[in-house]
Amino acid sequence: MPEGDTIWRTAAALRPRLVGRRVLSARPAALGRLAGATVTAVDTAGKHLLVRFDNGLSLHTHMRMTGVWHTYAPGARWRKPERMARAVLEVEGAVAVLFNAPLVELTRHDDHTSHLGPDILADDLDLERVVRRARSLGDVPIGELLLDQRVSAGIGNIWRTEALWTHRINPWRPSASLTDDELSALFAWAHREMRAHLRGPYRRSAVHGRAGRNCPRCATPISVRAQGAHARLTYWCPSCQYQITGSSPEAPSGRQRASPRA
Numbered sequence: 363m364p365e366g367d368t369i370w371r372t373a374a375a376l377r378p379r380l381v382g383r384r385v386l387s388a389r390p391a392a393l394g395r396l397a398g399a400t401v402t403a404v405d406t407a408g409k410h411l412l413v414r415f416d417n418g419l420s421l422h423t424h425m426r427m428t429g430v431w432h433t434y435a436p437g438a439r440w441r442k443p444e445r446m447a448r449a450v451l452e453v454e455g456a457v458a459v460l461f462n463a464p465l466v467e468l469t470r471h472d473d474h475t476s477h478l479g480p481d482i483l484a485d486d487l488d489l490e491r492v493v494r495r496a497r498s499l500g501d502v503p504i505g506e507l508l509l510d511q512r513v514s515a516g517i518g519n520i521w522r523t524e525a526l527w528t529h530r531i532n533p534w535r536p537s538a539s540l541t542d543d544e545l546s547a548l549f550a551w552a553h554r555e556m557r558a559h560l561r562g563p564y565r566r567s568a569v570h571g572r573a574g575r576n577c578p579r580c581a582t583p584i585s586v587r588a589q590g591a592h593a594r595l596t597y598w599c600p601s602c603q604y605q606i607t608g609s610s611p612e613a614p615s616g617r618q619r620a621s622p623r624a
Contacts, residue, residue, distance in 0.1 A: 367516070380404060492549050517556075522552070523567075
């Protein structure tokens with residue numbers, strides 16, 4: 363699933379091709395009301411992308427595991443089959459196509475993103491507010507809390523895994539056992555690293571996707587296990603990140619695999 367920084371880069375690529383341009387045609391038929399409108403902005407809210415128009419409508423999309431935006435010159439051959447297109451916006455001088463996205467809808471309000479916590483990429487991220495929202499959810503494993511978009515929007519599986527490894531925190535450690543300063547430090551790290559990744563080179567993962575390889579810090583083989591209701595694969599070092607405090611279950615061990623769900 364694309365994370366907040368990927369969606370941010372997608373929006374940045376769409377803006378010069380769409381903003382300020384009039385929509386010549388839009389399809390499928392459900393998007394027909396956009397014809398004749400002018401694109402006023404392309405915004406992000408965590409992992410959500412919104413194309414806004416001067417008629418008050420917004421095209422709200424979420425790419426999840428499969429979606430991707432492409433832009434083409436008029437008449438250019440598409441790199442994916444037309445049957446995979448979920449939204450097509452033809453504007454003056456360009457065509458923007460959203461392929462394979464499971465969520466595509468027109469809305470006049472941002473009700474579908476109002477539940478989200480502060481955007482992790484915001485210039486003025488309020489860490490105190492993020493911690494308050496985290497505490498309001500009760501005592502949950504920190505590996506699940508970091509993925510909860512109600513706390514802070516935009517962190518995905520890669521960045522939560524890397525943040526926990528960096529701070530030597532076990533993903534199954536109860537969030538209540540961390541101090542406010544420790545929680546704040548995790549989100550501050552994600553904020554800083556994700557913002558650095560917006561325009562800079564890709565940061566090589568220390569543990570994500572590296573099951574069975576040696577931890578770059580202590581050389582212990584990296585473990586992987588499904589975590590949470592959506593069975594997201596969690597990668598961690600069983601040596602560097604062993605300690606679990608509070609009433610959590612025994613520290614998971616070994617190289618266990620499970621199929622993640624979207």
